[in-house]
Amino acid sequence: MPSSNNKHHLKDYAPIVTAGVINEIEELARLLGPAKIVNVNSTKEGGGVAEILGWFIPILEDLGMTIEWKVITGNTEFFTITKKFHNALHGQPEEFTQEMFDSYLDNVGKNAPPIPDDADFVVIHDPQPVAMIAQYPNRSNSWAWRCHIDLSEADLRVWGFLRPFVERYDGAVFHLPQYTKNLMSPQFILPPAIDPLAPKNEELTDDEVTAILYRLGVPRDKRIILQVARFDRLKDPFGAIRAFKLIRNWYDCRLILAGGSATDDPESQAVLAEVQDMAGDDPDIHILNLPPDSHREINALQRAAAVVIQNSRREGFGLTVTEAMWKAKPVVGTDIGGIRHQIIHGTSGFLIHSVEGLAYRIRQLFGNPEMARRFGIQAREYVRNNLLVPHHIRRWLLVFHSLKQKGNDDLITLSPQKVTP
Amino acid sequence: MAKPFHFFTEQGIVYYSGYKADNLRSLLTGLRGVPSSSIFYHLYHSLLRRHFTTTDYMNDFAQWVWGVLWQKTLGEKLASFDPLEFTRLRDARARLIEIVDDYVGETEYFLRVSEEQAFYFLCIKSFVYPTGVSAASLPELMQAIQIISPHSLFYHLIESRLRLREPSNDLSDWLKTELDMPDLAATINVLSPYEYNLEELRNKIMAAIQDAIK
Numbered sequence: 001m002p003s004s005n006n007k008h009h010l011k012d013y014a015p016i017v018t019a020g021v022i023n024e025i026e027e028l029a030r031l032l033g034p035a036k037i038v039n040v041n042s043t044k045e046g047g048g049v050a051e052i053l054g055w056f057i058p059i060l061e062d063l064g065m066t067i068e069w070k071v072i073t074g075n076t077e078f079f080t081i082t083k084k085f086h087n088a089l090h091g092q093p094e095e096f097t098q099e100m101f102d103s104y105l106d107n108v109g110k111n112a113p114p115i116p117d118d119a120d121f122v123v124i125h126d127p128q129p130v131a132m133i134a135q136y137p138n139r140s141n142s143w144a145w146r147c148h149i150d151l152s153e154a155d156l157r158v159w160g161f162l163r164p165f166v167e168r169y170d171g172a173v174f175h176l177p178q179y180t181k182n183l184m185s186p187q188f189i190l191p192p193a194i195d196p197l198a199p200k201n202e203e204l205t206d207d208e209v210t211a212i213l214y215r216l217g218v219p220r221d222k223r224i225i226l227q228v229a230r231f232d233r234l235k236d237p238f239g240a241i242r243a244f245k246l247i248r249n250w251y252d253c254r255l256i257l258a259g260g261s262a263t264d265d266p267e268s269q270a271v272l273a274e275v276q277d278m279a280g281d282d283p284d285i286h287i288l289n290l291p292p293d294s295h296r297e298i299n300a301l302q303r304a305a306a307v308v309i310q311n312s313r314r315e316g317f318g319l320t321v322t323e324a325m326w327k328a329k330p331v332v333g334t335d336i337g338g339i340r341h342q343i344i345h346g347t348s349g350f351l352i353h354s355v356e357g358l359a360y361r362i363r364q365l366f367g368n369p370e371m372a373r374r375f376g377i378q379a380r381e382y383v384r385n386n387l388l389v390p391h392h393i394r395r396w397l398l399v400f401h402s403l404k405q406k407g408n409d410d411l412i413t414l415s416p417q418k419v420t421p
Numbered sequence: 422m423a424k425p426f427h428f429f430t431e432q433g434i435v436y437y438s439g440y441k442a443d444n445l446r447s448l449l450t451g452l453r454g455v456p457s458s459s460i461f462y463h464l465y466h467s468l469l470r471r472h473f474t475t476t477d478y479m480n481d482f483a484q485w486v487w488g489v490l491w492q493k494t495l496g497e498k499l500a501s502f503d504p505l506e507f508t509r510l511r512d513a514r515a516r517l518i519e520i521v522d523d524y525v526g527e528t529e530y531f532l533r534v535s536e537e538q539a540f541y542f543l544c545i546k547s548f549v550y551p552t553g554v555s556a557a558s559l560p561e562l563m564q565a566i567q568i569i570s571p572h573s574l575f576y577h578l579i580e581s582r583l584r585l586r587e588p589s590n591d592l593s594d595w596l597k598t599e600l601d602m603p604d605l606a607a608t609i610n611v612l613s614p615y616e617y618n619l620e621e622l623r624n625k626i627m628a629a630i631q632d633a634i635k
Binding site: 018019020021023024027028031152171174177178180182186187188189190336337345385386394395398399401402405410411412413414 | 430432433434435436437439441456457458470488536537539541543544545546547548549550551552553568569570571572573584
């Protein structure tokens with residue numbers, strides 16, 4: 001998700017994705033008409049959904065839409081229960097009682113924000129407000145459930161409870177096909193996007209990169225291997241260190257593991273301590289525990305890297321991969337989920353299945369700078385054409401068009417003009 | 422005075438068909454059962470998604486069979502499948518089924534992959550609309566080709582053959598019938614997205630128009 005709430009206009013992206021692409025998105029919006037769209041989530045402060053809506057809403061307003069952003073309120077018990085829902089939908093073990101499900105429904109009944117009758121589209125984000133659709137049995141507008149969670153290993157009890165509500169929606173929207181469920185309504189695939197104009201992705205001069213790395217205590221005297229990820233076992237920083245030690249038999253280089261460790265997450269603190277312990281006093285391994293707003297620092301690190309790695313065991317989508325690809329870096333990542341979706345193996349990066357494979361592919365890229373350069377160019381073009389803010393806006397407009405059509409036809413002509421020259 | 426050529430575009434949103442494959446038999450089941458738009462998405466639209474590069478295997482079926490199932494022979498057969506030979510999706514689907522079915526008939530062992538590595542058959546809901554760009558002469562066409570999006574280029578070079586069920590693309594048809602330029606039409610019509618990516622095709626078309634203007 002774009003890492004900033006900086007408000008940009010769609011036209012600001014024309015130099016990046018071409019004016020032709022922007023014109024087509026504007027036309028798509030014009031053909032949809034001045035729709036009223038209501039978004040509902042659980043907070044306006046913090047979290048990925050609030051971050052997305054922060055840039056998404058101004059651009060849609062620019063395109064002539066009327067947007068309302070509402071939040072569902074609740075007491076501590078409600079958010080404790082929905083947090084457990086969240087964990088269980090991710091496949092983590094959680095205990096539930098019938099009282100918890102009843103309490104959730106009771107809160108939604110009392111605290112769901114009212115949806116205006118004149119709304120054309122209602123987008124409900126994540127599980128917290130999902131059940132509020134039951135309050136609108138006679139609705140005439142179109143509702144979509146935007147699921148930001150990987151449901152592939154969802155706890156059956158929680159999913160079984162939520163599913164009847166999800167089935168009432170006119171459509172559900174997921175990041176990847178692997179995250180879908182068998183539902184009666186259409187399940188749209190809408191990957192996330194990065195903002196090329198945000199501090200995390202904007203262009204930096206080489207001097208700026210050097211200055212930021214200097215401040216972080218990282219000399220630019222050797223090739224840099226970088227992994228950006230929170231300190232979490234699922235990101236396997238230990239495997240990254242093992243691979244680095246294999247590579248160092250051949251190439252003098254540095255490894256940077258950059259990420260954060262939330263203070264309210266004891267597990268991440270423990271992982272960070274273990275990683276630091278494994279790195280020991282090796283001066284070529286840099287463990288950077290960065291604050292959450294270190295966007296320019298991450299930007300500079302990605303630009304300074306010779307190779308970016310993502311050695312995750314599990315990954316939602318892997319926007320750090322997208323960010324690195326946008327900076328024309330060859331990425332070596334595990335062959336899973338969103339990473340596989342982004343890297344074209346042997347064309348824009350490498351997909352790997354082991355620490356040894358990781359080390360081998362990095363060596364290959366170090367030994368073939370021309371190949372690394374070529375991969376980087378391909379990677380940047382892939383992101384330019386698929387995973388930037390304008391594409392995200394375009395896909396949402398298409399979801400709205402689809403909901404409006406409501407039919408099963410897969411070819412729709414949005415013009416009175418005959419579709420021939 | 423030539424009738425102007427109006428550039429259209431195709432924008433599509435992807436949705437899950439409900440079919441997925443974890444081996445060759447379930448791939449075959451999917452190929453037989455999915456809506457036509459799924460065949461279109463995996464066979465043709467893949468050219469647009471990777472339009473900046475010519476990868477070894479441009480269609481999704483070949484990519485999965487080669488890269489995940491490690492069935493090299495079938496991967497090659499599927500990769501050599503040229504979707505531009507067909508003007509009907511049903512014919513393209515029938516040929517695909519034939520290729521996979523023949524291979525399945527000759528094979529004894531079927532590798533099954535994990536759910537994580539399964540092939541998800543996706544459909545695409547396509548919206549076609551005019552871009553507002555048009556051309557009535559070669560110089561105008563040159564300008565238009567420079568500014569249209571890859572989606573518009575894809576629509577006219579590749580998708581129009583299916584939509585109009587014509588063996589040639591609609592831009593070539595217009596050059597032939599409205600501008601009376603059969604040679605230029607033929608040059609553009611044989612440009613293959615299997616040999617060039619869409620940006621290279623754009624450059625090739627512009628070069629051909631430039632030659633014709635001279």
